[in-house]
Amino acid sequence: MGFTYGIIGLGIMGGSIAKALKSNVVKDDQMIFALDKNSASLEDAKKQGIINKAFLPEQTEEFLSACDFVFICLYPHVTVSFLKEHKNHFKNKAIITDISGVKNLYLENYDSLCPSGADFILGHPMAGGEKEGFSNSNGSYFINHNYIIIEDKSIKTPEGISQEEHKRNLEFFKELVQKMGFSKITVTDCNTHDNKIGFTSQLCHVVASAMVESAEDKEITSFGGGSFEDLTRIAMINSPLWTELFLSNKEKLLAHISNFKNQITKIETLIKEDKKEELEDLLNDVRRKRIDMQK
Amino acid sequence: MGFTYGIIGLGIMGGSIAKALKSNVVKDDQMIFALDKNSASLEDAKKQGIINKAFLPEQTEEFLSACDFVFICLYPHVTVSFLKEHKNHFKNKAIITDISGVKNLYLENYDSLCPSGADFILGHPMAGGEKEGFSNSNGSYFINHNYIIIEDKSIKTPEGISQEEHKRNLEFFKELVQKMGFSKITVTDCNTHDNKIGFTSQLCHVVASAMVESAEDKEITSFGGGSFEDLTRIAMINSPLWTELFLSNKEKLLAHISNFKNQITKIETLIKEDKKEELEDLLNDVRRKRIDMQK
Numbered sequence: 001m002g003f004t005y006g007i008i009g010l011g012i013m014g015g016s017i018a019k020a021l022k023s024n025v026v027k028d029d030q031m032i033f034a035l036d037k038n039s040a041s042l043e044d045a046k047k048q049g050i051i052n053k054a055f056l057p058e059q060t061e062e063f064l065s066a067c068d069f070v071f072i073c074l075y076p077h078v079t080v081s082f083l084k085e086h087k088n089h090f091k092n093k094a095i096i097t098d099i100s101g102v103k104n105l106y107l108e109n110y111d112s113l114c115p116s117g118a119d120f121i122l123g124h125p126m127a128g129g130e131k132e133g134f135s136n137s138n139g140s141y142f143i144n145h146n147y148i149i150i151e152d153k154s155i156k157t158p159e160g161i162s163q164e165e166h167k168r169n170l171e172f173f174k175e176l177v178q179k180m181g182f183s184k185i186t187v188t189d190c191n192t193h194d195n196k197i198g199f200t201s202q203l204c205h206v207v208a209s210a211m212v213e214s215a216e217d218k219e220i221t222s223f224g225g226g227s228f229e230d231l232t233r234i235a236m237i238n239s240p241l242w243t244e245l246f247l248s249n250k251e252k253l254l255a256h257i258s259n260f261k262n263q264i265t266k267i268e269t270l271i272k273e274d275k276k277e278e279l280e281d282l283l284n285d286v287r288r289k290r291i292d293m294q295k
Numbered sequence: 296m297g298f299t300y301g302i303i304g305l306g307i308m309g310g311s312i313a314k315a316l317k318s319n320v321v322k323d324d325q326m327i328f329a330l331d332k333n334s335a336s337l338e339d340a341k342k343q344g345i346i347n348k349a350f351l352p353e354q355t356e357e358f359l360s361a362c363d364f365v366f367i368c369l370y371p372h373v374t375v376s377f378l379k380e381h382k383n384h385f386k387n388k389a390i391i392t393d394i395s396g397v398k399n400l401y402l403e404n405y406d407s408l409c410p411s412g413a414d415f416i417l418g419h420p421m422a423g424g425e426k427e428g429f430s431n432s433n434g435s436y437f438i439n440h441n442y443i444i445i446e447d448k449s450i451k452t453p454e455g456i457s458q459e460e461h462k463r464n465l466e467f468f469k470e471l472v473q474k475m476g477f478s479k480i481t482v483t484d485c486n487t488h489d490n491k492i493g494f495t496s497q498l499c500h501v502v503a504s505a506m507v508e509s510a511e512d513k514e515i516t517s518f519g520g521g522s523f524e525d526l527t528r529i530a531m532i533n534s535p536l537w538t539e540l541f542l543s544n545k546e547k548l549l550a551h552i553s554n555f556k557n558q559i560t561k562i563e564t565l566i567k568e569d570k571k572e573e574l575e576d577l578l579n580d581v582r583r584k585r586i587d588m589q590k
């Protein structure tokens with residue numbers, strides 16, 4: 001059957017999604033369309049045979065009316081604005097998803113952005129790095145990564161989509177991201193997502209940034225054995241995006257920072273007071289916990 | 296010329312040193328001897344043709360009198376005790392080095408441990424990981440890693456070694472570790488070493504341990520995109536060794552922890568007060584600094 005995937009925003013994430021779809025998903029009668037304000041990225045993607053058709057922002061309605069599955073790969077607040085503006089422009093029965101690292105801002109705005117006649121399933125492909133832009137995208141980017149799909153009772157199935165259709169769409173979505181390379185799919189609600197991601201992703205970026213800021217000089221890597229390098233690689237951060245993520249998830253992130261600071265202080269105190277045995281016990285516990293996390 | 300390398304302690308570091316020497320350094324008329332209390336590791340190393348002769352602790356004097364270059368691969372305080380006990384048992388004109396991650400404890404004990412008739416050059420191969428023991432050692436372990444060699448005016452050239460001999464020994468040492476795979480050699484004093492390593496290595500281990508301790512549950516990795524995993528890999532820590540390193544370098548490490556906590560608090564405050572622009576500027580600065588560190 002003819003089926004069209006649409007990508008909005010052809011950066012590293014949108015580009016990698018397009019490439020993974022092209023390599024592992026689309027059949028001869030299926031197509032990939034892309035919408036971006038950057039015509040050079042669109043041109044590249046067309047020349048490389050990744051996308052079938054390119055659209056500029058002024059062609060958004062034409063683009064949306066043609067797409068059966070839409071990945072919105074924009075910054076979180078831009079995604080919200082996009083949905084508000086275009087909630088009535090999606091193709092009937094289309095599936096729409098996002099890639100945002102924070103989800104509660106959808107709940108806050110739900111009535112004004114819920115698409116009509118289309119199914120709205122939030123998602124979060126857990127992959128990232130210091131690189132940006134379509135030129136750095138690649139179709140193997142997602143192999144062995146996690147995907148989080150949101151099912152939240154506060155997100156009602158949009159009007160015109162039955163529960164049975166929604167269930168089928170959800171299964172379709174899961175199979176799709178597996179074909180794209182993702183190995184583990186977790187279904188959870190917005191609140192759990194933001195809490196866990198506030199820890200595994202945002203707190204880690206705060207910590208790595210603080211480590212880099214506390215370095216006395218940049219010659220530090222002559223004295224590195226890999227620890228500092230591994231710990232701070234993620235500090236090569238996309239600053240507007242991460243500022244947005246930190247502030248959008250402020251409450252949960254601040255709780256994680258506070259908890260982390262308490263743990264640092266606990267270790268600091270053991271060192272200060274020469275508590276050899278307690279320190280050894282704590283490090284043993286840490287080692288065991290971290291090994292368990294790999295299982 | 297006949298020349299014998301001696302390894303004391305055939306764990307992951309001593310074992311990897313022995314293998315790197317065997318693969319890249321020793322010629323037909325040169326030998327590698329090893330001393331360990333674990334006879335199984337010694338047996339393995341002999342069977343694999345890595346070492347020419349194995350010695351148990353009761354044969355220490357015989358071992359030391361035969362070695363021209365000795366790598367002491369023991370925990371820091373055990374290295375100090377070993378030197379105190381055996382300062383008069385080294386071969387005349389031998390070169391002796393250690394692998395400890397903390398150096399000031401040698402200065403504190405200098406008179407009681409300075410070997411007689413042998414040259415004493417402290418060193419620190421900057422490589423490590425969560426694995427332990429001879430079975431995990433490998434001869435490629437050091438490729439592209441840093442080596443720090445100590446030249447400190449408080450460490451006098453031992454009696455019986457002339458300045459010219461010491462200079463030659465230093466050059467010999469540098470060439471040796473380059474052949475073993477190390478790509479960058481930095482010569483510095485004990486105080487600078489301990490201060491820098493307190494930051495790049497010890498503080499990183501404290502931070503990674505605090506991150507693991509602050510995780511609410513071990514299922515966290517379903518929500519990981521690689522950041523948490525990279526940041527906390529080093530938390531699979533050898534707890535007795537790292538307790539010793541933290542406590543031996545207490546003063547400098549505590550200063551680094553305090554500075555790091557201030558940086559965390561700075562970011563925390565910007566988030567708390569919704570300072571979007573300042574936060575973006577800070578993250579931009581972090582990104583630029585970290586990219587500079589790679590050059």
